[in-house]
Amino acid sequence: MKKLLLVALLVGVVAGCGKKGPLIPPEAFQPAPIADLQVAQKEDRLYVSWSAPTVDAAGRALKGLAGFHLYRRVVLPPDQDCESCPNAYQLLKTVDPEYLQDVRRFNNRYVFADSGLKDGTIYQYKVIAFKGDGTESAASNRARWRMVVPPPAPRLQAVATPTGVQLSWEPAAAPGADFLGYNLYRRRSDDIRSLELLTTQPTKERRFEDLRLERGVSYLYLVREVIGVDGESVEGAASNEVRAALAPPE
Structure with a gap:
């Protein structure tokens, strides 16, 4: 009698579990x-x-x-x-x-x-x-x-013309063997969210002419030296910021 009761209980447990579907592990x-x-x-x-x-x-x-x-x-x-x-x-x-x-x-x-x-x-x-x-x-x-020692900040200058802004900079020290170039940034002076990289890849030139400007808008520029470390690039300290806008038409 006890064996029959035990079998009946086990059948009931198995049948009940089958209705609930597969269990989901907690880690899921x-x-x-x-x-x-x-x-x-x-x-x-x-x-x-x-x-x-x-x-x-x-x-x-x-x-x-x-x-x-x-x-x-x-x-x-x-x-x-x-x-x-x-x-x-x-x-x-x-x-x-x-x-x-x-x-x-x-x-x-x-x-x-x-x-x-x-x-x-x-x-x-x-x-x-x-x-x-x-x-x-x-x-x-x-x-x-x-961690590596980042490059020091270059010195940036800007000259405005009626058609664009001419930018030039000088490094704080002679570039080393790991030198990749410079990244130049620009933003509208009143909008930090407008910051953009003007150089699509580090440039080894020390000058750049920005011709994509709106008249009546003031812009801020900065430049950073870029070096290569273990196949990756590292930007150095930011230069001084310079403000410029299109000069009045002649």
């Missing part, structure tokens, strides 16, 4: 891991950037994203380095999308400028997304960078 509700973490140097800072996940680990639309934990570690010599050690990474920043503070957001991409870093040191980063209930994603891809 985690945010999908971030896969596009990047780091780049400009002046004496490292700019760490990543995109927010839009789906969970199971590929469904992500709900409840609450922020990110950004971690950093110092990469040691091979015989001393241990990325998996408990204290290898330190929490650098917790990012709240609703209160960014010193983090900037461009569409769906977040950018944090890491400062106070030492030249010659290799820094490695990872980021973890989390939901409002505390559920965390798996760690992102790793991104690392070796």
Whole structure:
């Protein structure tokens, strides 16, 4: 009799489970891991950037994203380095999308400028997304960078003509073997969002004539020296800003 009762209970449990469908593992509700973490140097800072996940680990639309934990570690010599050690990474920043503070957001991409870093040191980063209930994603891809001394600021000059603005600059020091050229920027003086790169790639020339100007508009210019480091480019300190506008027609 006891055996019959046990069999009946087991049949009932199996039948009940079958009606509910397959179980979803808890990790499927985690945010999908971030896969596009990047780091780049400009002046004496490292700019760490990543995109927010839009789906969970199971590929469904992500709900409840609450922020990110950004971690950093110092990469040691091979015989001393241990990325998996408990204290290898330190929490650098917790990012709240609703209160960014010193983090900037461009569409769906977040950018944090890491400062106070030492030249010659290799820094490695990872980021973890989390939901409002505390559920965390798996760690992102790793991104690392070796800090170098950035190039010093050039000296920029501008001369306005009726048809354009003639720009010229002088470097603070003789370019080295890693010299790639210069990046020239322009913006409307009253709109920081209008900042644009005028040189599509670093130019080795020390002059540029800007002919794409609107009459009656004042522009601000600056230039930065660019060097190559491990196959990547590093922009140096910004030059002085110069203001210019089209000169009156003659």
